[in-house]
Amino acid sequence: MTFLDETIALPVGVTLDRFIKRNQEAFPFATGELSQLLRDIALAAKIVNREINKAGLVDVTGAIGTSNIQGEAQQKLDMIAHIRFMRALRNGGEVAGIVSEEEENIVLTGNDEAKYVVAIDPLDGSSNIDVNVSIGTIFSIYRRLSAQGTKVNANDFLQGGEAQVAAGYVLYGSSTVLVYTTGHGVNGFTYESSLGEFFLSYPTIQIPEDGNLYSINDGNMPDFPEAILRYIDLCRNRRYSARYIGSLVGDFHRNLLKGGIYFYPPTRKTPQGKLRLLYECYPLAFIVEQAGGMATDGKQRLLEVEIKNLHQRSPLCIGSSTMVKEAEQVYVEQSSMIQ
Ligand SMILES: O=P(O)(O)OC[C@H]1O[C@](O)(COP(=O)(O)O)[C@@H](O)[C@@H]1O
Ligand SMILES: [Mg+2]
Ligand SMILES: [Mg+2]
Secondary structure (H helix, E strand, O other): OOOOHHHHHHOOEHHHHHHHHHHHHHHOOOHHHHHHHHHHHHHHHHHHHHHHHOOOOOOOOOOEEEEOOOOEEHHHHHHHHHHHHHHHHHHHHOOEEEOOOOOOOOOOOOOOOEEEEEEEEEEEEEHHHHHOEEEEEEEEEOOOOOOOOOOOOOHHHHHHHHHHHHEEEEEEEOOOEEEHHHHHHOOEEEEEOOEEEEEEOOOOOOOOOOOEEOOOHHHHHHHHHHHHHHHHHHHHHHHEEOOOOOOHHHHHHHHHEEEEEEEEEEOOOOOOOOOEEEHHHHHHHHHHHOOOOOOOOOOOOOHHHHOOOOEEEEEEEOOOHHHHHHHHEEEEEEEOOOO
16 A cells, blocks of 8 residues: 555544654654654644634734834734744754744744754735634745754755745634645645644645636736736636635635635736745645646746745746646747737
8 A cells, every 4th residue: 555545544533643643654764853843833823723713802903013024014913923933943943943924034943953944924814814814824844954053044945945845834714724745745634622633634635637716816907917817818708716815825725625726926016926935935836736736937837936035026826737737828828929
């Protein structure tokens, strides 16, 4: 029986802990650090989930008056999530350094002997925090390049999308779900808060090859490249359904389960695209490819887009392979018409 057959055979309801342990046993050279790191992320997600469930009450609502490196107003929950993940990853001992959307520079954890570094969007979909719409956390894990025992540096994070050893997200929605890959398929776990456990609920996720859902912020239409406008027309003519909640994790998760395509193209306000390569685009591209889908920046495979700085932005087109291929085709045709 292959590892995949065994995974499929696993009864739904296996705890995340047991799944991680089983995963580790499947790889004789695994030494347990990555497993512990995934557990630390799950622990922080449980704590953040508790805070999010209080959204609407005074102490977790609204902005704190500061802005992050991207010039975005930092919401209280952005910072609560940031602090909770920093603390869990520091105390867990498996992470030497962290890049977070909410910090300009690398956060050194003091675990200089640790093997891994993490890039994280602690709270994704910040504009939806105070209006009770699904929000999320996105993370990406790399094995460091610098020698253990030394301080990590930017090169440890600028290895490129294909160097990720694991990536995932947490969706805080009608239920709280943790979805991740370590390069051996994608699995999803639902949080059972009364037991304090994540249970396997989506084993070996495969995104449908095609779909009829498209996700894009219509309001930016006047800025979009001609090719995008043509592809959206095509979706409309086919009577596809537009679905856009304005939380990348929420829009991505829906399309991952149902089939669909999500775009965040360049706009006048964000000519490089709005989303961040290191802790938004790369991790979701790794997941979608592991689930049989595709991701591009409109020109090339997203995981091959070169990264030069920690908070670099990129256009993103991600989802079902048939739809992404078609969007790319429209793009190529459009570019050849311009030449
Ligand atoms: O409001 P817009 O321009 O459509 O942008 C929405 C996008 O921006 C984001 O909120 C950016 O992420 P953050 O909330 O982590 O900054 C995505 O979740 C979402 O898809
Ligand atoms: Mg985000
Ligand atoms: Mg964010």
